[in-house]
Every structure is written in structure tokens, then in C-alpha cells.
Amino acid sequence: MDEISHILQENGHDVRMFRLDYRNTPGFEMTSGPYAVSTYNMEEEHLKEHDEFFNEYQREAFMGKDRPQSLSPLMTLYAKHCHFCMNQTDSLDFLKRENYDIAIIDPFNPCQFLIAEKLGIPYIVFFAGPFSYSLGNGLPSPPSYVPMFLSGFTDRMNFLERVINTFMYLSSYMVEIRNEQIFRGVIEEHFPPDSRPTLSDLYHKAELWIYNMDFSIEFARPLLPHIQYIVGLRAKPAKPVSQDLEDFIAESGDSGFILVTLGSMVSTIPRTDLIREMNSAFASVPQKIIWRYKSSQWPEDLKLAPNVRLMDWVNQNDLLGHPKMRLLVTHGGLNSLTEAVYHGVPVLGIPIFADQPDNVVRIKAKHMGEYIPFYKIKSDKFADMIRKIVEDKSYKTAAMKQSVIMRSRPFPPDQQLLGWWSTSSAPVEAAS
Structure with missing residues (x-):
């Protein structure tokens, strides 16, 4: 809004x-x-x-x-x-x-x-x-x-x-x-x-x-x-990220980085066992990990994987548009998926509630990603899924295909909104 x-x-x-x-x-x-x-x-x-x-x-x-x-x-x-x-x-x-x-x-x-x-x-x-x-x-x-x-x-x-x-x-x-x-x-x-x-x-x-x-x-x-x-009002060409983040991403070399965010409403995970499994999986992949997680709530007895950086808030759209972006690990919120499609980024979904399970089903059906229920996450299986999506180029190809479809409209989303708004708010005489 x-x-x-x-x-x-x-x-x-x-x-x-x-x-x-x-x-x-x-x-x-x-x-x-x-x-x-x-x-x-x-x-x-x-x-x-x-x-x-x-x-x-x-x-x-x-x-x-x-x-x-x-x-x-x-x-x-x-x-x-x-x-x-x-x-x-x-x-x-x-x-x-x-x-x-x-x-x-x-x-x-x-x-x-x-x-x-x-x-x-x-x-x-x-x-x-x-x-x-x-x-x-x-x-x-x-x-x-x-x-x-x-x-x-x-x-x-x-x-x-x-x-x-x-x-x-x-x-x-x-x-x-x-x-x-x-x-x-x-x-x-x-x-x-x-x-x-x-x-x-x-x-x-x-x-x-x-x-x-x-x-x-x-x-x-x-x-x-x-x-x-009208989709993609918040999906836009990416702006440069901060120099601090750019330096962190550069350390990944050709492996690139992975963005992990479970939505604006979920800044922490109330299950320590799940945090441990995800942290262990991230430690075993070559990519750098940017994880949107409230650092003050990180379990004190759990050592953060060396390739992971926690951030209280991220500019998701700009990170998704970064040339070294390899994978979005997401809850499956529609805005997150829209931005991923816009930038042609493969997805690994961890649906939690509401429309998210339905959304990630659609992503898998389009072959631009996979999904796993969070209660089935084990470090080995989770890491294998990450490697599969990143290394199998068919996921990236499918994501780029859907991006072309989304961007192929004759007018950008803001112009579509303005056009329909003006038509709907016009007086009856003018509209007719």
C-alpha cells in the first residue's frame, strides 16, 4: 500500500x-x-x-x-x-x-x-x-x-x-x-x-x-x-548494495551468495533445533550466506557458520538483482517470489503458513525451484537441495524464462496501476 x-x-x-x-x-x-x-x-x-x-x-x-x-x-x-x-x-x-x-x-x-x-x-x-x-x-x-x-x-x-x-x-x-x-x-x-x-x-x-x-x-x-x-510494483532494477555488503559478497568468488529470509513477519525462528540444522547446512556449501535474522536472538550456545552473515533487515530486491546472487531461500511470500521471478533467481522454499505452501507449489511446477517443509529440514538433505538447485542450470534457465514472461508486458506495473486507477475513478460521462 x-x-x-x-x-x-x-x-x-x-x-x-x-x-x-x-x-x-x-x-x-x-x-x-x-x-x-x-x-x-x-x-x-x-x-x-x-x-x-x-x-x-x-x-x-x-x-x-x-x-x-x-x-x-x-x-x-x-x-x-x-x-x-x-x-x-x-x-x-x-x-x-x-x-x-x-x-x-x-x-x-x-x-x-x-x-x-x-x-x-x-x-x-x-x-x-x-x-x-x-x-x-x-x-x-x-x-x-x-x-x-x-x-x-x-x-x-x-x-x-x-x-x-x-x-x-x-x-x-x-x-x-x-x-x-x-x-x-x-x-x-x-x-x-x-x-x-x-x-x-x-x-x-x-x-x-x-x-x-x-x-x-x-x-x-x-x-x-x-x-x-498487476504484479511487480516492488520488483525493480537493482541498486548497488552497501560497500560493506559488497566486500562480503566479493569473498565468495565465483561461488556467489545465497539470500535467506523468511519474510518480514519472521525475524527469528522459535525452534533451536531447526536453526542448528540450517546453520550446519549453510556451513557445508561454498556460497556466502546473507541471512535475515535478528542477531540479538541468535542462540548463545550456537556458533554461527563462518560463511554466514546475520542482518536484522535486508533490501531484498537489490540483493536479488546482484550479479553474484545464486539462490533465494524463502518462506514463499508472494512479494518475495515476485522479486525472485523478476530477477530470474531460483528459489528454495520453506513454507510456513497461509498462502505460502500454495505459492511454492507453483514455483516448483514452473521448475524454477524446490521446496521443503521446515519440519523435514535436516542439515544433509537441506544442503543437498541447495547444491542441486545452484548446480543444476535448468532451474536458473526456468527462472530466466519466467522473468522474460513477467517483463514482457507492454507497460510496466506502475503505468498499469495508473491507467486502471484513472479509468475507475473517472466520472461516468468521461468513462463512457
Whole structure:
């Protein structure tokens, strides 16, 4: 959303971001942008509840207990937050008086639909994850070849997988019904009886659905005119890294280096045994390793491998574009994979939760990488997988092929965004 706001503000639009006054990404500091920001506050008790939920969710995921039903308590938590946000009438009244032409919202938290409806302005949906919400936006999803979210299937399913995929397709209706019930109290409290929307109504009311996705990663599937995919807003030509890092990378010689990062939300690993296995594997490969890991949380009794450098935060895009980059070891977040595809970098996925297992399945299907569940990581096997991907040039070739596909669009992603934004926010007379 920060990147989108920069693009719009720097191209003649007056942008204001409305967000929670809270930072939960360790090591990342959000710099002040050229656009205005309005924030709303949350009681400390609820912020603590939010932290505890994600910490527990992360711990369970590292124990191999990630479950789709975990989203239900998260939606309940979001509904609580929504009550607080909607009660901050001064902020909402200010935004309403500003008379904005259009809003851009992230659909993962349904409260954002309710805020846009409360403000009485049209909105575009920008979904940062893989294709989902097909029931809400009317996107056809034939279960015979379109794998459902969290299925872990490819587009080449056998009969049993198609049966399972069909049941998952049907069960997604139950998920939508449950979300409607969870947010019903918010809607009843903050909207008058004669104009109470439903979430499904608000999904269909969106001017446009934009997905942070591209067919260089995604499988073939049907699309409709109101569904557009714009990928790579944060994937850009690399800038030079710091001299300190450049000196470290130069020590690798022709072997190059490997970047290890498990996403912005995971700055440490709560399992010492897993850290030991990964550290031992890194010690046995010739490449230098840049590992995004909070150094203050490194186990005191574990000696860091001599070829490994820990960093609290990394500029991932610039490192991926470095000529000595050999492999990205990643949790499988979509932005990380997008940047890897853009720069033609092979991937070794360690999916943890949410959409990550589905994402790395797609990477493997494109033959630009492999993946391994973290609970199966043993130093020898992990090191063998690293050597296989780095030394087998077919992975690099496939990654470069997908990069060509991603870059082959006639307009760069920021120009696509501006074009669709202008079309969606134009008056009806002009648009027609």
C-alpha cells in the first residue's frame, strides 16, 4: 500500500493513507512518504491480543499445525478492531469531508469494505495474495483444473485430487457465510436498519479487483474484465548494495551468495533445533550466506557458520538483482517470489503458513525451484537441495524464462496501476 500510494501521489493524485497507528514488522521502519497519513488508535489490550494471536499462530505453524480454520479467530479479532475503528467518528468524519473520488482497499480484512461504504465512496480492491475471493468477485474457478486456496494442488490434478478440490470449493461457501456472521454485529451497530450492507454485496460493489499476481507464477485460469493482475510494483532494477555488503559478497568468488529470509513477519525462528540444522547446512556449501535474522536472538550456545552473515533487515530486491546472487531461500511470500521471478533467481522454499505452501507449489511446477517443509529440514538433505538447485542450470534457465514472461508486458506495473486507477475513478460521462 505504501508503494501504491507513492506511485499515485507522484503522478498527480492527492493521496491519504488511513491505517492503524501500529507497527508490527520487526526491523522495518516506515519512512514518511509524499502522501498524507491519517491513523486510528487501538486500545493496548487489543494490540496485545493481536500480538499474542500472531505469535501463537507462528509457533503452531513452526510445529506443523497450520490449519485453515485458524482464519476464523483472526476474522473475529478483525471484527473487534473494526468496532474501534468505526467508533472513531472524528477521523471518519474528516475523511468524509475530504470528499475523495475513490479508495483502494485490501480485502483480507473485511472491515475495509465497511469503512469505504461508511465514507460513501467507490473503491478498488487490491489483493496482495494469490487468487482468492472468487465467490465474492464472481471469478469462475472450475475445480477440475483451478486449485483452491490452501489445497496445495497444481493445475494437473488426478481424479482424487479433483474430488478433494471440489469439496474445498464447496466448503469455501461456508467460509463466506461464517465471515458474514462474524461481522454482522459490526454492521448492525454502525449502519442504519434500512441500509445495512452484506459483505457479499460489498464484494460485488467494487469498481475493480486487482491482484498482485502474474501468469509467470500462477496457473492458467479464467479471468473476467473486472479482474486485472498487476504484479511487480516492488520488483525493480537493482541498486548497488552497501560497500560493506559488497566486500562480503566479493569473498565468495565465483561461488556467489545465497539470500535467506523468511519474510518480514519472521525475524527469528522459535525452534533451536531447526536453526542448528540450517546453520550446519549453510556451513557445508561454498556460497556466502546473507541471512535475515535478528542477531540479538541468535542462540548463545550456537556458533554461527563462518560463511554466514546475520542482518536484522535486508533490501531484498537489490540483493536479488546482484550479479553474484545464486539462490533465494524463502518462506514463499508472494512479494518475495515476485522479486525472485523478476530477477530470474531460483528459489528454495520453506513454507510456513497461509498462502505460502500454495505459492511454492507453483514455483516448483514452473521448475524454477524446490521446496521443503521446515519440519523435514535436516542439515544433509537441506544442503543437498541447495547444491542441486545452484548446480543444476535448468532451474536458473526456468527462472530466466519466467522473468522474460513477467517483463514482457507492454507497460510496466506502475503505468498499469495508473491507467486502471484513472479509468475507475473517472466520472461516468468521461468513462463512457
